[in-house]
Amino acid sequence: MDDHSALGEWLAATxxxxxxxxxxxxxxxxxHLYPQLLRMLRxxxxxxxALQDCFLRIWQKAESYTAARGAPxxxxxxxxxxxxxxxxxxxxxxxxxxxxxxxxxxLWADTGEDxxxxxxxxxxxxxxxxxLDRLQQEQRRSVLLAYYEGYTHQELTAxxxxxxxxxxxxxxxxxxxxxxxxxxxxxxxxxx
Amino acid sequence: xxxxxxxxxxxxxxxxxxGTLAGRARRRFDRLLRNDEALQHEVAxxxxxxxxxxxxxxxxxxxxxxxxxIARAIAPTPYAIAPAxxxxxxxxxxxxxxxxxxxxxxxxxxxxxxxxxxxRFWRNWAGLATAAVLALVVALVARAPQTVTPPPVAQQAxxxxxALLQMPNSTMHWTVNVAPKEGRxxxxxxxxxxxxxxxxxxxxxxxxxxxxVAIGLLPTHGNGTMPMPAxxxxxxxxAVSVEPAGGSPTGQPTGPVVIxxxxxxxx
Numbered sequence: 001m002d003d004h005s006a007l008g009e010w011l012a013a014t015x016x017x018x019x020x021x022x023x024x025x026x027x028x029x030x031x032h033l034y035p036q037l038l039r040m041l042r043x044x045x046x047x048x049x050a051l052q053d054c055f056l057r058i059w060q061k062a063e064s065y066t067a068a069r070g071a072p073x074x075x076x077x078x079x080x081x082x083x084x085x086x087x088x089x090x091x092x093x094x095x096x097x098x099x100x101x102x103x104x105x106x107l108w109a110d111t112g113e114d115x116x117x118x119x120x121x122x123x124x125x126x127x128x129x130x131x132l133d134r135l136q137q138e139q140r141r142s143v144l145l146a147y148y149e150g151y152t153h154q155e156l157t158a159x160x161x162x163x164x165x166x167x168x169x170x171x172x173x174x175x176x177x178x179x180x181x182x183x184x185x186x187x188x189x190x191x192x
Numbered sequence: 193x194x195x196x197x198x199x200x201x202x203x204x205x206x207x208x209x210x211g212t213l214a215g216r217a218r219r220r221f222d223r224l225l226r227n228d229e230a231l232q233h234e235v236a237x238x239x240x241x242x243x244x245x246x247x248x249x250x251x252x253x254x255x256x257x258x259x260x261x262i263a264r265a266i267a268p269t270p271y272a273i274a275p276a277x278x279x280x281x282x283x284x285x286x287x288x289x290x291x292x293x294x295x296x297x298x299x300x301x302x303x304x305x306x307x308x309x310x311x312r313f314w315r316n317w318a319g320l321a322t323a324a325v326l327a328l329v330v331a332l333v334a335r336a337p338q339t340v341t342p343p344p345v346a347q348q349a350x351x352x353x354x355a356l357l358q359m360p361n362s363t364m365h366w367t368v369n370v371a372p373k374e375g376r377x378x379x380x381x382x383x384x385x386x387x388x389x390x391x392x393x394x395x396x397x398x399x400x401x402x403x404x405v406a407i408g409l410l411p412t413h414g415n416g417t418m419p420m421p422a423x424x425x426x427x428x429x430x431a432v433s434v435e436p437a438g439g440s441p442t443g444q445p446t447g448p449v450v451i452x453x454x455x456x457x458x459x
Contacts, residue, residue, distance in 0.1 A: 019266065026259060031251035038252065048258045055262045069236045074243035078209070085211040128244045146212045147245050153212055168212075175206040182241050 003028075007072035015063035022062075026055055029073070033080045040084045040150050050087050054080040088150045131181035139174030142167060195224060195231070202234055209238035260358050260365075267360060353455035355430050357395075357410075360450060362386040366410060368395075368430060370420075370455060377407060377418045385412035394435045396445060398452070400426040409439055429454055 007028065013021030030051060037047040037054075057079050069075050132140055138160065145151045145159055156167040195201050207213040208221050225231055352371040359365060363383035370377050379395075393412070396404040408418040410432060431452045433445035440446050 019263075022266070023259075023263075026262065030258070031253045034254045035249040035252045036246065039249070048254055051254055052258055052261050052265075056265055059262075059266050068233075070240035071243070074240050075236075077243055077246060078239040081211070085214075089214055128241075143210065144245070146210050147242060150211055152214045156212075171207065171210070171212050172203055175210065176203060179202070179206060179238075179241065 003073070004071060007076070008067070011058075011062050011065050011072050011076075014059065015065070022055075022059060025058070025076075029076055030055075032073070033077065036077070037080060037084050039148070040081070041087065046087055046091070047084075050080065050083045053083040053087070057083065085150050089152070128178070128182070131178050134181055135174050135177055136170075138162070139170045139177070142170040143174040143178065146171060201231060205231060205234040206238050209235055209242055256356065263358075264360055353428070355453045355455040357430060357432055357451045357453050359383070359386055359432075364412065368455075370428065370430075372420060372424075375420045377420060378415065379410070379418075380415045381411050381413050388412070388434075390437050391434050391447065392437050392439055393450075394433050394439050394445070396431040396433065397421055397424045398429040398431055399424060404431060404445055406440065406443060427455065 007025065010021040010025040010028075014025060033054065034047060034051055037050045038044065041047045041050060054076075058076065061079075065072065065075050132144075135143070142156055142160060145156060149155075151159060153164060153168050153171070156162075156171070157164050160167055160170070162170075195204060204213060204221060208218065208225075213221060225235065352369060352373070355368045355370070357366040357368060364381070364386050365383050366379050366381050368377065368379040393410040395407040395410050395418075397407050398404055405421045405423050407421050407424075407430075408416070410416075429452055431445070431449050433440070433449045434447035435441075435445070436447070
């Protein structure tokens with residue numbers, strides 16, 4: 001069965017309260033989302049909590065999904081990612097963190113594994129690769145660390161060894177250029 | 193944060209989708225987002241673009257507990273063990289003395305059909321618990337990691353089946369193995385026993401005609417083996433009801449049905 005249309009159908013049925021369709025949606029998506037959550041959260045219990053939150057959110061908000069939101073899996077994946085971000089922020093709150101002068105080493109910065117290398121080894125990045133290549137190295141690294149590791153600006157200051165203002169501008173400019181490039185279609189490759 | 197400048201709107205939406213917009217700023221943005229469709233659209237575009245960064249990784253199935261929690265949370269009527277409905281006039285005044293847990297009840301089907309409200313309760317649960325537990329069981333049964341197909345329906349000559357019976361609002365669960373060829377049902381109880389208030393949990397076989405056949409009392413700890421009940425055939429569903437101590441006095445479920453589970457064929 002075509003994943004895309006099956007997911008769309010299950011989502012639509014879920015919006016109407018069809019628990020069976022919801023179970024299928026879970027059955028299909030959870031094994032994709034769970035490893036992404038594990039990578040971001042690094043702890044099984046947190047990844048499970050985020051996955052659970054994610055599906056409760058989907059159950060409640062499935063009716064807000066429309067085809068205009070794009071591919072169902074991308075929507076579901078972003079729900080999962082937001083739950084993971086919420087969880088990260090609640091476990092390591094940023095609000096009260098000092099400005100960059102006293103920036104602390106992020107808890108997850110030193111894992112002995114380079115998230116960028118891991119990312120490049122995958123194929124998912126091909127779609128954006130051309131556009132990412134056009135970014136300055138620091139912009140690129142900041143955006144990817146924020147995406148894959150869920151780093152906040154504060155955590156980026158430590159990872160990038162740069163002041164907060166600089167990091168913020170790397171992220172903002174990086175995103176802006178990425179978007180411009182993708183919208184221009186210069187390097188965008190239609191998946192599949 | 194007014195966010196009227198289109199470029200700024202796009203930029204902040206991007207940081208929201210990326211996640212670097214955090215803390216109070218993120219909460220403010222969340223509030224703005226609620227009533228600003230154009231901004232929602234902006235975020236949706238970013239989400240789609242950034243989703244391209246998802247690196248395909250080997251699928252990993254989360255532990256079945258995750259789904260159990262979800263299924264519990266969405267259950268329309270969270271079940272709590274309550275005293276069973278007051279016995280009606282037709283119920284024998286006192287049930288036979290309680291056989292020990294996991295004692296076999298070979299009661300054949302006799303007695304009145306369940307009351308109307310109870311069968312409605314049953315149907316309601318069947319819809320949800322079936323889906324939930326089926327997916328759960330599917331998650332338990334070893335499957336090739338790269339093939340995710342809709343939950344299979346057990347159907348064959350005389351296969352054996354497995355099911356996971358999960359007590360709502362409780363960690364209590366039973367893994368059940370049904371081996372019709374060997375004429376035997378084995379089960380293992382795990383988790384914390386729910387407060388039963390002197391009641392017993394009874395396991396039922398729902399055959400093709402949907403008519404419950406008593407299998408036996410469910411132990412709340414340890415393992416148990418029960419013979420296949422007389423009159424059991426077809427691909428069953430399993431159900432659990434709360435009964436007076438010692439089991440249903442009528443041979444049919446008299447208390448609330450707390451679990452209805454499909455079985456899946458085991459390898």
